[in-house]
Amino acid sequence: MSHETAPLDAEQLGAYFALMEVSTLLQHAVDEHLRADGDLSYVQFQILARLTDAPDGKLRMTDLADGVVYSRSGLTYQAGLLEKRDLITRTPAPDDERSVIVSLTDTGRGLVAQVLPGHIDVVRRLLFDSLHQRDLAALGSVLGRVREHMRAAPPRSAKPRTGRHRTI
Amino acid sequence: MSHETAPLDAEQLGAYFALMEVSTLLQHAVDEHLRADGDLSYVQFQILARLTDAPDGKLRMTDLADGVVYSRSGLTYQAGLLEKRDLITRTPAPDDERSVIVSLTDTGRGLVAQVLPGHIDVVRRLLFDSLHQRDLAALGSVLGRVREHMRAAPPRSAKPRTGRHRTI
DNA sequence: GAGATGTGCTTCAAGTTCGAAGCAAAAATG
């Protein structure tokens, strides 16, 4: 067996639990706010937000799913809902018949703009109000490094990634 | 309007996204491992782990749900599954006929012991291998502070908490 | 101490999630 399995020390355990609890609570709070403010789930908001960030507001389904860390079938389902509300559009890609290109509609862009201030407000209130500038810098840099590390070492079953993968 | 809604600056946004992505990836990885190793979902493991930590391996349903940040009905469902597998036991509380006390069985305790090393291993590999001791300390202390802040300011709709609430 | 209110858990229905299977188009292989 090549891996050490000594127990995590108390400090590591604390950091791990804190990370999971903070992210869970934050997600719940944000989700609740998004629902009240724009009838969007957290996942739906993530999809729209990611599109907002993309060039021309367009992304292929797969790239979208990867960005949101979400199953393909789940994305198909949510895309159906969003399309029904006219927040996005799905059209076959011109260069590759298999691909579907998801485009943000004006309505979608509007809705994101509408809920964004509240969203940001919740995040700031919960996550940042308790932090000093120095803490924030530390948190960002440490988590950024962890993220790179994780992307490099994907969860066992993952296939080798396709490379072109935009940062959120 | 009493709240400032200036956009989060780039640093804050980066930290927020990194936090959410790291926790999601970590959760997926851990979930996959638990399933392979002991046929447990992450939620189920959390339930069992929390019981392992509790005095006598017993907790009331409500306390359990609070600890896991989980809906009551969802917990009932999962408790049913765990009971069917003889990992826990449910018995009415002697002092309060309404309450149900969940107890970890020996089988349950054994299963936790069985999957724990792998679980820890995944967490260490993904979360801690990329961190120096100093970073770890920073992460733990910052997240710990955030957690306290969040617990103090619960997500809008939450009822005033009951007070006796053990730290994970 | 009877009636109103609150608490703890379960049941229920509706919605969401995922992986496996299916299907079509593209790329790789010979």
Add this chain to the structure above:
DNA sequence: CATTTTTGCTTCGAACTTGAAGCACATCTC
């Protein structure tokens, strides 16, 4: 090129999650 393999998405079934409604016990109020 014909055949195999891979890729991108959707459909399908089964499992999970949740809030609301329901039920039983406890607590409060007069």
